Amino acid sequence: MEFYVTAGPGTESVLRDELCELGFSQVRLNRGGIPFFGEMRDGWRACLQTRIGQRVMLVLGRYAAETADDVYAGARALPWSQYLTPKQTIATAAYVHESCPENPNFISLKLKDAIVDSQRDEFAARSSVSRDDPDVRAFVYWSRGKATVYLDLSGEPLFKRGYRLSGGEAPLKETLAAAMLRLSGWDRKTPLVDPMCGSGTLVIEAALWAANIAPGIWRERFGFERWANFGSEEAGEMAALRGQMRREATRQHPRITGFDADEKVLESARANARSAGLNLSFRQMQLRELQGEGQRRFLITNPPYGVRLDAENRLYQELAAAVHRLVGWRCAILAGSPQCIRNIKLNPAATFPLKNGNIDCQLTVYENAGVP
Numbered sequence: 001m002e003f004y005v006t007a008g009p010g011t012e013s014v015l016r017d018e019l020c021e022l023g024f025s026q027v028r029l030n031r032g033g034i035p036f037f038g039e040m041r042d043g044w045r046a047c048l049q050t051r052i053g054q055r056v057m058l059v060l061g062r063y064a065a066e067t068a069d070d071v072y073a074g075a076r077a078l079p080w081s082q083y084l085t086p087k088q089t090i091a092t093a094a095y096v097h098e099s100c101p102e103n104p105n106f107i108s109l110k111l112k113d114a115i116v117d118s119q120r121d122e123f124a125a126r127s128s129v130s131r132d133d134p135d136v137r138a139f140v141y142w143s144r145g146k147a148t149v150y151l152d153l154s155g156e157p158l159f160k161r162g163y164r165l166s167g168g169e170a171p172l173k174e175t176l177a178a179a180m181l182r183l184s185g186w187d188r189k190t191p192l193v194d195p196m197c198g199s200g201t202l203v204i205e206a207a208l209w210a211a212n213i214a215p216g217i218w219r220e221r222f223g224f225e226r227w228a229n230f231g232s233e234e235a236g237e238m239a240a241l242r243g244q245m246r247r248e249a250t251r252q253h254p255r256i257t258g259f260d261a262d263e264k265v266l267e268s269a270r271a272n273a274r275s276a277g278l279n280l281s282f283r284q285m286q287l288r289e290l291q292g293e294g295q296r297r298f299l300i301t302n303p304p305y306g307v308r309l310d311a312e313n314r315l316y317q318e319l320a321a322a323v324h325r326l327v328g329w330r331c332a333i334l335a336g337s338p339q340c341i342r343n344i345k346l347n348p349a350a351t352f353p354l355k356n357g358n359i360d361c362q363l364t365v366y367e368n369a370g371v372p
């Protein structure tokens with residue numbers, strides 16, 4: 001079976017590295033998402049273990065399609081009844097490349113028609129549509145005369161780990177935080193600090209990664225657990241897989257600390273960490289008070305942007321001063337605007353363009369070797 005794990009823009013290379021490390025087969029670098037091959041159980045395992053992937057999809061079919069009718073006809077011939085009966089509810093979605101003549105809503109409807117018409121042929125009954133909470137989500141990607149139809153194993157997107165109780169002002173998605181940690185070159189052993197930690201996403205994801213705690217173990221149910229081919233035997237296997245993930249967690253990680261100027265948001269961070277079963281240290285502190293203490297550490301953070309300009313300028317000056325005085329540290333900063341890192345006079349060790357929601361960002365990594 002062919003699977004496709006979708007990736008946020010700029011996170012593809014680290015998702016490929018992650019899937020290779022997790023032992024998936026025939027993993028290949030690709031824009032937008034990373035394919036791998038395996039059995040259905042491998043798809044389940046990907047849902048439980050990927051920290052960076054946004055969704056895990058099963059490729060149900062791939063065929064030539066020049067017109068919307070071709071998309072419909074190809075989809076109607078796919079083996080839907082292996083995965084859903086008229087008892088399951090469905091939702092469809094489509095991506096249509098500019099090389100194709102229709103709009104995505106129309107193609108999504110065509111996919112829905114193909115599914116229900118194929119069901120009528122076989123069962124004389126059809127699934128109903130549930131936009132908000134479908135049992136089965138199908139997706140068609142149509143580009144340059146070729147359509148690919150997918151079933152989404154994840155259900156809710158995978159950044160919804162299930163441990164987060166509350167967010168701060170602008171919480172990062174867990175999948176983006178996990179990608180930032182890998183891109184920044186953190187070795188999972190060096191003590192790590194986020195001096196503007198908000199609701200704690202980066203420090204929690206860092207601890208989960210270092211302690212080998214699978215990010216999917218809090219999820220009550222993935223999408224595939226509602227498919228027609230997921231019976232009591234499969235439920236037993238999935239419970240065993242969850243148990244195996246729990247046993248494989250070392251629960252050991254280096255010192256990981258979150259600071260923030262706002263005590264209220266730290267309450268959320270503490271609650272989120274507790275909910276993830278982690279014992280992390282959070283303390284109220286201004287960025288300007290952060291000191292190196294002569295030990296090599298790793299700083300990773302996403303400062304606020306879009307705040308009042310004078311306050312912003314002062315904060316960005318404080319950030320630059322911190323990066324300059326933290327001799328021996330490696331610092332990774334997700335900047336939503338070039339202003340944010342303008343005052344940092346070190347040459348970056350690496351830069352990565354990323355997207356935080358709709359905002360174009362850059363992760364810039366500095367190595368402060370202490371050379372003037």
Ligand SMILES: C[S@@+](CC[C@H](N)C(=O)[O-])C[C@H]1O[C@@H](n2cnc3c(N)ncnc32)[C@H](O)[C@@H]1O
Binds near residue numbers: 173201260286288302
């Ligand atoms: C964009 S949010 C971080 C969000 C966080 N990554 C998360 O996922 O929840 C920026 C944080 O910086 C904090 N902050 C702003 N100025 C600060 C300062 N001078 N010192 C410490 N924290 C500051 C804010 O309180 C806010 O929580």
